[in-house]
Amino acid sequence: MPHSIQSHLRLRILHDQHIAFGPGKAELLEAIQRTGSISQAAKSMNMSYRRAWQLVDTMNQCFASALVETQTGGTHGGGAIVSPLGQQILQSFRAIEHLAQQSIQHQLAQIGQHLKD
Structure with missing residues (x-):
């Protein structure tokens, strides 16, 4: 029987020494879209407001114009x-x-074929 195998890719877009965008920032943007608030987005993600604001600030600094207004x-x-x-x-x-x-x-799938039973 073939093995069930999963992967977890984590793509990050770097700008200089900063992570301009990645999975966490994507989730934060989606939460801001849902809630209309950085504070509420942070709460929904079990993240501190300070951390959410740092992520927003990094995104806004790395791109030509703000991703969050x-x-x-x-x-x-x-x-x-x-x-x-x-x-x-x-x-x-x-x-x-x-x-x-x-x-x-x-x-x-090829790797999965070689996993132990």
Whole structure:
């Protein structure tokens, strides 16, 4: 019987010494899209607000324009949105992840044939 084998690829896009984008930042952008807030996105990911803000800041510093745009609090509180560029980067990153996963399936199956029972 063939073995069940899984892989876990972690693609990171580097800019100088910084991770400009990767799986964690993609998840954070998706959470910001869902919640409309860096704070709420962080909570939904069990991440500190400080860490989420650091990730957003790194992304915004690495790209030509901000991936996340923030509004300061007022009577209705602040908020955050994923910019059109942020949406484009997120979509491209997810497409790259999917293509990478597809491209290794044959070789992964070959490795799986040699795993112990």
